[in-house]
Amino acid sequence: MSLKDRLAREIALTGPMTVADYVTRCLHDPKDGYYATRPALGAGGDFITAPLISQMFGELIGLWAIETWNRLGAPERFRLVEVGPGDGTLMDDALRAARLAPEFLQACDLILIEPSGPLRAEQAKRLAGADLSPRWVSSLNQIETDAPVILIANEVLDCLPARQFVRTEDGWAERRIGVDDAGQLMFGLTAITGGFARPDFDMEPGQVVEISDQQAGFGRDLGDLVKAASGAALLIDYGRDRPGAGDTLQGLRRHAKVDPLDRPGETDLTQWADFPMVLEAAVRTGADVTGCLDQGDFLRLLGIEARADRLIEGRPDAEAVIQRQLDRLVGDDQMGSLFKAAAIFSPRKLVVPGWEE
Numbered sequence: 001m002s003l004k005d006r007l008a009r010e011i012a013l014t015g016p017m018t019v020a021d022y023v024t025r026c027l028h029d030p031k032d033g034y035y036a037t038r039p040a041l042g043a044g045g046d047f048i049t050a051p052l053i054s055q056m057f058g059e060l061i062g063l064w065a066i067e068t069w070n071r072l073g074a075p076e077r078f079r080l081v082e083v084g085p086g087d088g089t090l091m092d093d094a095l096r097a098a099r100l101a102p103e104f105l106q107a108c109d110l111i112l113i114e115p116s117g118p119l120r121a122e123q124a125k126r127l128a129g130a131d132l133s134p135r136w137v138s139s140l141n142q143i144e145t146d147a148p149v150i151l152i153a154n155e156v157l158d159c160l161p162a163r164q165f166v167r168t169e170d171g172w173a174e175r176r177i178g179v180d181d182a183g184q185l186m187f188g189l190t191a192i193t194g195g196f197a198r199p200d201f202d203m204e205p206g207q208v209v210e211i212s213d214q215q216a217g218f219g220r221d222l223g224d225l226v227k228a229a230s231g232a233a234l235l236i237d238y239g240r241d242r243p244g245a246g247d248t249l250q251g252l253r254r255h256a257k258v259d260p261l262d263r264p265g266e267t268d269l270t271q272w273a274d275f276p277m278v279l280e281a282a283v284r285t286g287a288d289v290t291g292c293l294d295q296g297d298f299l300r301l302l303g304i305e306a307r308a309d310r311l312i313e314g315r316p317d318a319e320a321v322i323q324r325q326l327d328r329l330v331g332d333d334q335m336g337s338l339f340k341a342a343a344i345f346s347p348r349k350l351v352v353p354g355w356e357e
Contacts, residue, residue: 002032002264002265003025003026003029003031003032003033003264003265004185004263004264004265006032007022007025007177007185007264008179008183008184008185011177011178011179011185012179015178016176016177016178016188016190017176017177017178018163018174018176018177019161019162019163019164019175019176019177019249020161020162020163020212020213020214022161022177022264023161023249023260023269023271024161024214025264026264026265026267026269027159027161027268027269028115029265032264032265033265034265034266034267034268034269035115035116035118035119036116036117036118037118037265049086049090049154049155050090050154050155050236050295050329050335050339051086051089051090051093051154052086052087052089053325053328053329054322054325054326054328054329055093056299056304056307056308056311056325056326056329057090057093057299057304057329058089058090058091058092058093058094058097059093059094059096059097059307060097060299060302060303060304060307061090061093061094061152061154061234062093062094062095062096062097062098063097063098063100063302063303064234064302064353064354065080065094065098065104065150065152066097066098066100066101066104067353068150068231068232068352068353069101069104069107069148069150071350071351071352071353072148072150072230072231072232072350074103074104074107075107075147075148076107077107077109077147078107078108078109078147078148078149078150078231079108079109079110079111079143079144079147079148079149079150079229079231080108080109080110080111080132080150080151080152081111081112081113081143081149081150081151081152082111082112082113082151082152082153082154083113083140083151083152083153083156084113084114084153084154084155084156084159085112085113085114085119085123086119086122086123086154086155087119087122087123087126088112088122088123088124088125088126088127089126090152090154091110091112091123091126091127091130091134092126092127092130094152095110095127095130095131095132096130096131098131099131105131105132108132109135109147110132110133110134110135111134111135111136111137111143112134112135112136112137113136113137113138113139113140113142113143114136114138115138115139120136123136140218140221140222140225141221143225143229144229145225145228145229146229147229148229148230148231149225149226149229149230149231149232149233150231150232150233151222151225151226151231151232151233151234152233152234153222153233153234153235153236153237154236154237155236155237155238156218156235156237157215157218157235157237157239157273157274157275157278158237158238158239158270158271158272158273159270160212160214160215160218161212161214161269161271162210162211162212162214162215162271162274163210163211163212163213164208164209164210164247164249165192165208165209165210165211166189166206166207166208166209167203167204167205167206167207167209168189168205168206169205171191171192172192172198173189173190173191173192174189174190174192175187175188175189175208175247176188176189176190177261184261185261185264186261187261197211199243199245200243201243201244201245203245207245207246208245208246208247209245209246210246210247210248210271210272210274211277212271212274212277215273215274215277215278216277216278216280216281217281218278218281219277219278219279219280219281219282219344220281220282220284220285222282222287222344223281223282223283223284223285223286223287223344224285224287226287226344226345226346227285227286227287227346227347229346230346230348231345231346232343232344232345232346232350232352233343233344233345234341234342234343234352235273235275235278235341235342235343235344236295236298236339236340236341237273237275237339237340238272238273238335238338238339238340239272239273239274239275239340240272240273240274240275240276241275241276241291241292241340241342242276243274243276246272248270248271248272249269249270249271250269250270250271251267251268251269252267252268252269252270253266253267253268273340275292275340275342278342279342279344282344286347287344287345287346287347288344288345288346288347288350289342289343289344289345290342290343290344290345290352290354290355291342291355292340292341292342293340293341293342293354293355294332294336294337294339294340294341295329295330295335295336295337295338295339295340295341296329296330296331296332296335296336296337297336298341298354299329299330300330301354302353302354304326304329304330305326308322308323308325308326341354343355
């Protein structure tokens with residue numbers, strides 16, 4: 001029985017399913033979930049991430065980690081953590097850049113947070129020749145707090161789903177997934193009988209607001225971690241840097257947008273990162289946070305244009321390719337303004353690289 005058939009049967013028995021529950025099942029069902037069975041990254045897969053566009057991205061993140069380590073006082077022992085490492089490209093590029101600081105590598109305990117078996121295998125293959133051997137854990141609460149932590153989470157928040165609430169002429173309703181008379185999955189509205197945290201901004205009837213307990217929980221867990229261990233967590237994702245309405249649920253297959261209800265488990269499903277919610281949750285733990293920067297501005301501050309010039313000097317025949325890669329990462333009409341960067345850090349006098357006053 002397919003995942004779609006199992007979901008339809010479950011909904012028929014127990015009632016309409018929230019958008020967040022549906023996305024979680026589609027991505028993480030142990031038998032047929034997308035990340036459990038068939039994550040397809042890169043040009044030949046379903047989607048492409050910044051590290052796969054150019055080595056420059058991972059290299060600059062590696063240099064960011066080195067500078068953060070220095071600003072923490074260059075501790076003799078620390079943990080470098082990546083959440084959701086994909087196929088390992090970002091960390092491979094970051095560690096290559098880190099060869100500029102041998103003491104950093106000597107002090108580093110490398111941890112990858114990855115629940116997907118197929119992706120762990122890809123990461124192990126990619127990092128087989130790296131300067132550090134990683135160890136894998138499945139969640140943030142498995143990270144020890146007896147040494148400082150420098151954490152990287154690139155395109156993680158968009159995998160943490162949100163429930164959707166709709167302002168109607170008659171009040172508030174929740175958007176859920178049900179089953180039609182033909183047994184097909186469909187969207188519908190369920191009236192809200194109890195209270196829920198209504199948004200504190202104006203909405204017109206018909207508009208959707210997304211509320212993600214999972215994203216808020218991730219921000220809370222990061223705040224707890226960096227407060228207990230000291231250190232900083234860098235978040236880069238596409239999403240909103242201020243509260244607002246909008247239905248951001250999308251399905252991607254072979255780099256094309258598809259119906260999120262089509263072929264559950266065979267499609268990558270995402271929703272926008274809600275940076276205000278994540279950062280607010282971290283602040284409530286007692287951690288400090290930065291504001292949001294556009295990815296383009298953040299990478300420019302880290303020196304991506306100078307790095308591109310150096311690459312072109314070494315490979316003048318690849319100038320056009322490198323320029324296209326640079327534009328895709330920082331251009332306002334591409335990833336540069338849609339993607340945001342922010343950091344959560346321990347409550348101490350730490351200026352996070354990229355957010356200097």
